Amino acid sequence: MRTSWIAFALAILLMLCITGCGAPAPVVLINYPSADTGADMVDRGFYITSYPGTTLSRVTLYFSSNTTETYNMQLQAMDSAYNGTVIGLATSSFSGSTSSTDLKTVVFDFSNAAVTKGHVVAFKMTPSGGSGYVYFSTDGNYGGATPIVEETEGTTTPPPLNTDRRLGIAIIVEGRQ
Numbered sequence: 001m002r003t004s005w006i007a008f009a010l011a012i013l014l015m016l017c018i019t020g021c022g023a024p025a026p027v028v029l030i031n032y033p034s035a036d037t038g039a040d041m042v043d044r045g046f047y048i049t050s051y052p053g054t055t056l057s058r059v060t061l062y063f064s065s066n067t068t069e070t071y072n073m074q075l076q077a078m079d080s081a082y083n084g085t086v087i088g089l090a091t092s093s094f095s096g097s098t099s100s101t102d103l104k105t106v107v108f109d110f111s112n113a114a115v116t117k118g119h120v121v122a123f124k125m126t127p128s129g130g131s132g133y134v135y136f137s138t139d140g141n142y143g144g145a146t147p148i149v150e151e152t153e154g155t156t157t158p159p160p161l162n163t164d165r166r167l168g169i170a171i172i173v174e175g176r177q
Contacts, residue, residue, distance in 0.1 A: 026057035026112065026174045030147060032140030034062040034103055034170035039135035042073075045082060045155035045162060046169050047122040049148040053175035055112040056087060056121070060172035062103040065096030067132030074126040075108045079115070081160030082122045088113035096132060103137050103170075112176065124155045140170035 029052045042063075056077055065071060072093045078084040090108035115121060127134040138151060151169050152162035 024176050026055070026176055028172060029053045029175050029177070030149065030171060030173040032149065032168060032171050034105075034137045034139065036137075036139035038137065038139035039064055039100065039103070040138045040151065040165075042125040042127055042134045042136050043154060044136075044165060045122060045124050045152045046171075047120055047150055047152065047161055048173070049120060049150065050118050050146070051115050051121045052117070052147050053173075053177050054115060054117050055176040056110040056115050057112050057174040057176070058110065058172075059090070059108045059123070059174075061106055061108070061125075062137035062170050063094050063106050064100045064103050064135045064137075065130060065132045066098065066100045067096050067130055068098060069130035069132065070095050071130040071134055072128045073106060073108075073134070074128070076124045076126070077110065077113070077115075078122045078124070080120050080122070082124060082155045082162065083159055084122065087115055087121065093129075096130060096134075100133070100135055115175065120161070122155075122161060137170035138166060138168070140168045 077087040088110040092106045094104040094106045151165045
């Protein structure tokens with residue numbers, strides 16, 4: 001009886017270690033939630049000037065469209081530049097409405113992808129499905145906080161990070177410190 005209890009306890013301990021024994025839980029690293037209804041087209045990109053963690057767990061963005069269709073959104077994270085090494089790729093979806101100011105909260109799961117703390121992390125957004133325009137919220141509650149999140153004119157030329165368009169977007173980033 002005692003031997004089976006010990007074996008059971010060891011099995012539980014092994015299972016816990018396989019799923020992250022001793023690893024700290026992800027925390028909110030950047031919290032610039034949507035503060036208004038301002039938006040820009042998703043062909044723009046954005047980057048974090050100095051990533052504050054060691055992993056990328058989840059990114060929350062706010063999207064809208066001008067149709068009631070379902071849109072699949074792909075978010076790609078790259079190290080140092082839009083043409084840098086891929087950190088991770090996540091997909092999520094949202095249902096649009098007839099108002100481009102009706103923002104939908106969309107969460108992208110990057111499964112704790114490894115990131116070099118202090119590096120630039122650049123993000124590209126790609127929509128699929130639906131026939132309308134897709135927008136993302138640029139009115140974040142960032143107020144001069146650090147780390148800085150910059151929106152860019154695009155994600156291609158000029159490399160490595162295109163031309164800055166505006167300071168800040170609405171974004172929540174979770175990861176391990």
